[in-house]
Amino acid sequence: MMTKKETVAMLLAGGQGSRLYLLTERIAKPAVPFGGKYRIIDFPLSNCINSGIDTVGVLTQYQPLALNGYIGNGQPWDLDRTFGGVTTLPPYQAQKRADWYKGTANAIYQNMQFIDKFDPEYVVILSGDHIYKMDYAEMIEAHKKNDADCTIAVFDVPLAEASRFGIMTTDENLRITEFAEKPKEPKSTKASMGVYVFSKDKLFSYLEADEADENSEKDFGKNIIPAMLNAGERLFAFEFSGYWKDVGTIDSLWEANMDLLGSRPALPLKDRSWRILSRNEAHPPHFVGSSAVISNSVITEGCEIYGTVINSVLSAGVVVEKGATVRDSVILGNVTVKADATVDYSVVDSDTVISKEATVGKSIAEAKGITLLGGGLTVPAGVSVPDGVICGKEMLAELSAKGGNV
Amino acid sequence: MNAVGIIFSSINEKSIYELTKQRTMASVPFGCRYRLIDFALSNMVNSGVTHVGIVTHYNYQSLMDHIGSGKDWDLARRHGGIKILPPYITAFANSSNLLYSTRLEALISIRDFISGCKEELVVLSDCDTVCNIDLSAMIDQHIATNADITLGVKSSYVSQDSSRTLMIVRSDEEGKVTEVGEYEGLKNGFEDVCVRIMVVGRKYLEELIADAIARGYTSFTKDILVRNCKFHNIRTFKFDGYFATVRSLSDYFRCSMDLLDPDIRRSIFSVEHRPVFTKVRNSAPASYVTGAIVRNSLIADGCVIEGTVENSILFRGVKVGKNTHIKNSIIMQDTITGENVYLNCVITDKNVVIRDGRVLSGHETKPFFIDKDMHV
Numbered sequence: 001m002m003t004k005k006e007t008v009a010m011l012l013a014g015g016q017g018s019r020l021y022l023l024t025e026r027i028a029k030p031a032v033p034f035g036g037k038y039r040i041i042d043f044p045l046s047n048c049i050n051s052g053i054d055t056v057g058v059l060t061q062y063q064p065l066a067l068n069g070y071i072g073n074g075q076p077w078d079l080d081r082t083f084g085g086v087t088t089l090p091p092y093q094a095q096k097r098a099d100w101y102k103g104t105a106n107a108i109y110q111n112m113q114f115i116d117k118f119d120p121e122y123v124v125i126l127s128g129d130h131i132y133k134m135d136y137a138e139m140i141e142a143h144k145k146n147d148a149d150c151t152i153a154v155f156d157v158p159l160a161e162a163s164r165f166g167i168m169t170t171d172e173n174l175r176i177t178e179f180a181e182k183p184k185e186p187k188s189t190k191a192s193m194g195v196y197v198f199s200k201d202k203l204f205s206y207l208e209a210d211e212a213d214e215n216s217e218k219d220f221g222k223n224i225i226p227a228m229l230n231a232g233e234r235l236f237a238f239e240f241s242g243y244w245k246d247v248g249t250i251d252s253l254w255e256a257n258m259d260l261l262g263s264r265p266a267l268p269l270k271d272r273s274w275r276i277l278s279r280n281e282a283h284p285p286h287f288v289g290s291s292a293v294i295s296n297s298v299i300t301e302g303c304e305i306y307g308t309v310i311n312s313v314l315s316a317g318v319v320v321e322k323g324a325t326v327r328d329s330v331i332l333g334n335v336t337v338k339a340d341a342t343v344d345y346s347v348v349d350s351d352t353v354i355s356k357e358a359t360v361g362k363s364i365a366e367a368k369g370i371t372l373l374g375g376g377l378t379v380p381a382g383v384s385v386p387d388g389v390i391c392g393k394e395m396l397a398e399l400s401a402k403g404g405n406v
Numbered sequence: 407m408n409a410v411g412i413i414f415s416s417i418n419e420k421s422i423y424e425l426t427k428q429r430t431m432a433s434v435p436f437g438c439r440y441r442l443i444d445f446a447l448s449n450m451v452n453s454g455v456t457h458v459g460i461v462t463h464y465n466y467q468s469l470m471d472h473i474g475s476g477k478d479w480d481l482a483r484r485h486g487g488i489k490i491l492p493p494y495i496t497a498f499a500n501s502s503n504l505l506y507s508t509r510l511e512a513l514i515s516i517r518d519f520i521s522g523c524k525e526e527l528v529v530l531s532d533c534d535t536v537c538n539i540d541l542s543a544m545i546d547q548h549i550a551t552n553a554d555i556t557l558g559v560k561s562s563y564v565s566q567d568s569s570r571t572l573m574i575v576r577s578d579e580e581g582k583v584t585e586v587g588e589y590e591g592l593k594n595g596f597e598d599v600c601v602r603i604m605v606v607g608r609k610y611l612e613e614l615i616a617d618a619i620a621r622g623y624t625s626f627t628k629d630i631l632v633r634n635c636k637f638h639n640i641r642t643f644k645f646d647g648y649f650a651t652v653r654s655l656s657d658y659f660r661c662s663m664d665l666l667d668p669d670i671r672r673s674i675f676s677v678e679h680r681p682v683f684t685k686v687r688n689s690a691p692a693s694y695v696t697g698a699i700v701r702n703s704l705i706a707d708g709c710v711i712e713g714t715v716e717n718s719i720l721f722r723g724v725k726v727g728k729n730t731h732i733k734n735s736i737i738m739q740d741t742i743t744g745e746n747v748y749l750n751c752v753i754t755d756k757n758v759v760i761r762d763g764r765v766l767s768g769h770e771t772k773p774f775f776i777d778k779d780m781h782v
Binding site: 262263275276281286295 | 437438439477666668671674675676681682683684686688689690691692693694695696697698699700701702703704705706707708710712715719723
């Protein structure tokens, strides 16, 4: 067992993900369930192990309980190692300072000691809010070939959407000449995926300089990358053309789930050569009753379906009773949709019960937007949760009092 | 829990040779995503029995592959955990080189393991039985009644026909066993049938083994239970959940189809705090393509369904092609069916390929079985 690693991955998993509203009330964004049996963090963690990176630091800060419990000792991802493996890195008190992570760069800065323990040549920086399958080894290979100081994975986005991303301008060798964070008039369509490979020594010197700069926001996109570009360091783009999706909003999370549907899904997860690994609970296989109608959907273990499920993704332990309909929706774990209830164009968080003849959302053609129904709630019988709302405990109490007529 | 578990992985293999040709009884696939040993192992860990020896015989490679480190049952432990006990053969030619063929001979071959244990009690379990039983209650009763042996029994309807393969136990009103045996000329009716799980004191078991060696005994039932029930304190523990023994391919078919009954399914899989564990395979969830029709079936993760599935059990990674109709069938892991296939009362073993347009049918009393890796 060699007590050195060529590459260490650092996964930024401390974000709150406030645009996911109720879904991240109690858990950090990387712990948000996805695709029936996964959580968002399964994607970067599986990518790491599938790319041969067996040393991963997961930086946690916001609501870490569920995330810490989920990662555990890393065994589901084969990351329970004697040397290396997965380590959760919460903010800590040091002799001279005690601080929360103030920005992405500061979070890595505070954990330079962890990285140094493995004496790596390269540090991969990842974020915990994207759904994608990517071989980081190819990117590291390109980084070496270019003799780069930093390589940034880029994804070609439509010009109209480019102003939502960090946009790279490159020369013909993919060397980055310009970087603009969320530019109003984007000069290219190469958007940063939030995946960086750094040569360790360069990274450390820029992190230290950035930490000393009081005006800095301690952010990779806003500070570190521009500083490196200004100093004329070798920054390269690495073009990625597979599936990649930022699931930072309810709409994009819903869309990414829908990308699992169909006979040729946009996001194929059945490829055994690039498995997405996850922590599994012991659920029996799912049961489909005689009265069930299921079309274009993804269903996992522990579900019992007696009603109608169309264009939907169901997590473990969901029960759809006879006469109930679930359409164009993402239903998280252990939700029960009782007899003759309807869920349309919605995301329903875990452990919620939708009672008899209640309705949630409106059909995709008529709805103002996606309905988000919080977890652990009970929608009383006959109550309607309207379309395009974010419905938590308070709103549900109001709706119930009015008998659902809004 | 002050008990060590012993699981017999190969008992009664010959009764279901189609499925055990290339594997042990313990690793026979069952119920979409399980293997038979998962039920015995889960019963043990859910009752706090966390030191388990698995007695092996021939062909235990598939079993070792399934068990791995024992992690999936939380049995990868520094203290206790899973121990695979390979067949015991010495380098010297003598009588102990004969591979065991009965339960008692198997126990004789692992007597070093038994005497090396520190636990006071031993739980013995076969793995051709499917049930979710609270062994800790059984152990508590064993201690409270100061029993030498406690046999798990379930009151079941026994016909003359089915009695051949069952072990019927009769006891007095206090639960003390009076008769054990496979009765000839039995009338149809309810009898207590042994669920092939028993609790026995470890020291007492060691004595029984030493005695068996001295006297050349070979059968646990005939030589120990039948002989001793008058002189020793042998008790029954009544179990009232679902229990099935898999003793033939038609048994296997019927027990599998039993899982489609919601009450039976709940009595195995939905007992509070007592889940059934199995090896994790990380299959993606099952996909239903537009046009799929599925009724009264159990479907595992990793399946892709484009056709029609009725009253069937689909294991992980099964693909059902367009216009294909599968009914009353058990389709094991990674079987692929093409288009316009019709299957009725068929059992396919793992990795079977059924090409476009094939029509295959058996009967529930004689299901049509297709061997592992076959192409039809």
